[in-house]
Amino acid sequence: MRSVRPRRWAACLLLTPLLTGTLSGCFAPADSSDPKADSTGGKRLRIALAFPPSESFSPYGADATLLSRLGVTEGLTKLDGNGAPAPALAESWTQEDARTWQFTLRDARFQDGTPLTGAAAATALTRAAQASPAPAALSGVSLTAEASGERRVRVTTATPDPALPLRLAGPSLAVLSPKAYGKQGAADPVGHATGPFTLTKVDGSTSAALDRFDDYWGGRAQAPGIDARFIADGTARANALRTGEEDVAEALPFAQAASLAKGTGREVPTARTTSLYLNTASGPFADPELRAAARAAIDTSVLAENVYEGYADPGQGIFGPALTWAAGKRQQPTGRASAAQPHGATVRLATYDNRPELPEVAQVLQQQLEKAGFKVTLTVRESSRVEGDALAGKFDAFIGARNTMLDTGDPVSVLASDYTCDGTYNMARLCDKNVDKAVAAADALADQDKRRDAAMAAEARILGTDAVVPLVHQRNILGVSTTVSGVLLDPYERTVVATGTRR
Template identity: 70%
Template sequence: MHTVRRRRLIAGLLVAPLLSGLLSGCFVARDGSSSNGSADGARLKVALAFPPSENFSPYGADATLLSRLGVTEGLTKLDANGAASPVLAASWKKESGRSWLFTLREAEFQDGTRVTPAAVAKALGHATKAEPVTAALSGVTLTAEPVGKDQVRITTADPDPALPLRLSSPGLAVLSAKAYEKAGSGGRVSPVGTATGPFELTKTTGATAATLDRFDDYWGGLAQASGIDAKFIADGTARTNALRTHDVDIAEAVPVSQAASLDKGSGRETPTARTTSLQLNTESGAFKDPGLRAAAREAIDTSALAKDVYEGHADPGEGIFGPALTWAEGKRGKPAGRAGAKRPDGTAITIGTYDNRPELPEVAQVLKQQLQKAGFAVKLEVRESSRIEGDALAGKFDAFVGARNTMLDTGDPVSVLASDYTCDGSYNLAQLCDKKVDAAVRKAEEAADTGKRQDAAMAAEAAILGTDAVVPLVHQRIITGVGGSVEGVLLDPYERTLVATGTRR
């Protein structure tokens, strides 16, 4: 049972200034939501596209589910301009190239205990030991120690100019000591009743549903909704139908094929940092040959994908980073060192993808046609994401179609390059191991100045594209279905947030 909570003795609820949105002006930070409604507001019914695949582990893909549902928080978050801003850390300062001092705000965990420096240090310590490693810590070694009554010193083995951005990752959420009680004996870390967000995870029903109740002692003010009833519906048409029939109030990732069927104003389109790409297996199979990788790239018409599959709700792929990252414009270099294309002559390849994002199987079908026209013999394999990702990471496909938000894991563009395209990367679907790429990414990781870091990131992107390990297909705009009576949904280009204190119906 939870300890007795202190009710906040305020007549109106905390209202913080709204942050302007990125590009579309629609992104609002979680604690920037208006929350001046009734304390006994209606529960929200939410349909999410991706079911939990790791028993709501706070370290992998499920960490984003917890963040989007307003359950977990870290020390920092990304603001509308992609910079780090305060959450559980009220402020921070750089002490040296390897050491940062974070000052904590007053806050409580959902089990009634206080957010203390010791609790934060323990949470980050557990994150460093997670297996597999949480994406934000790929290639990074850090230690955290409590300092006094309200500070935490975080030290990295190597200088990490992007540490405040890194700590915004959903995979580095801070949980109470109770969450880790079973971790030492091989049990899982549990976010149930141990997080700090405005909503508390109280019940899960396998991979189909979850129940969340409002956390009344949330430091950012009382949420207007009394709770959330979440359903995990992988089929995009079924999610959209649930919104149309009022079975849910919010449906994420509405398929473009269903957008026209929504009531006027119910489909909210958001430019995102998500790029759909074809990752080519550079380690084994047909695409170990750079000439065949070049042939595949030349055979693909990305404009047709944006126009026909995404029905104009996407932009043709230009690089790993898309137009939602406005700073990338004008910095993109020409890929160098590409091999000449070889004739496929009937080379057999298998392309894998998942159906949680309903456009992906259709993208794969169009790619199959384009690649067959170029001379490849193509087989497709489509499964639910949690049942295919492991095989993709193990290099069991010749190619893999996936959608990746480049700002999701750390908020640092360099980190996603290190994770996805270096020899030691933890999410290297292309199985790429190239000395020139590793050197370019390492140079970018060492850049402290923001502008120089961005320049170096784009130079590393050019080096990666030069290997033809990845073919950027489209830069997506996400459509969120929102019921007519619902207000305060967070339309986040980074896709880390969805509901918050001001979300209500």
């Protein structure tokens, strides 16, 4: 039986935007009699994370999310509970014209002691815009930034970008101190960010240590620091939680949920969709009729009920039911090819094991595809060792779990990044002029409701190519010790800890 999060948690999440210091009102008071507690009554948090840093904690790629989840980095904006842009390092903003926005910064300091200024914010955004490869949040977007006052920064895009405030909430567009940037374009977040915790030590891909940043603008964190371990094996993460070695363990296997101690398993609805991406540029799935055959061979209900043990919903589209606005706007796929007979076509299928269900999903798909007439070879590796090869087209099919709101919070930007000719995270290597046209049409709209309508029309066009087969819309199991309070249950998976997180 699933454990249900306490009612006061639900109330806190509904009434309070993510990453806000006012969440401390939802937490139990500290036990100041504990000799191991610091002056706030808190002790260091021990957290087990599923994905190790793969880019030396670069703030521009996949590691940007790790920095955000651990409370190290922040952007000018963040996402609120409804997926709308909310103030973060920027207190407010105004749109001056179709391409220009001005952001007023709050009174804050970097972890190296320097003040947050318009010039510092402009430097950070300029460096991000010049990074190679470009941050996913800037896929298809060119911007410039300049200080327009001591605490103001003006951001201009090459073409109108109605989603810019959403885009700037992306973890890869965090604002770092000018001292963070080296001569070769590298950016070092250690001691140069603005969040409530500062990264102090990194042991390769094994562990990291963080200390509290006492001068944080949002108030002093209740935990004096964080000790993070990167444990790829989901069962090992669950065992570390059970034995008390870890206080928080993310992305636990669903098979472990029933054996967790009462009150320690938190079910979190997410915007994460597990999908099968078919390589449209080379190999057997360059043929749209074979892509149609693969899609027709897959039974997603088996995956949702058996592999995910009911902690997922069968795939409906790129955007799942956690995004409540998507359900009433979904359209039928357009332009699908007829399925051809595979006749033993060989398919190289790959996935990663950091999310423990994915290898099992891959085995089920292997069986389903072989039953339909394909011959399938399967590769399973750790994510940092397989994802680059998938992007380079070294596999015919790839199974990945993608939080569609992780990079920008804007559905159109997600489609541009993942499914257009110039997309930077195009696992399917799709380049279709009709898809590009539909995404561009959506991107031209400023009204949020109309933009979402157009995004769903573009989704229908993408699904019609059979370049991607949505498998399940996932819920996560977050393991939290009963001695810990204030862990954030974030459907966008950008945050875990905040100033009120403590044990």
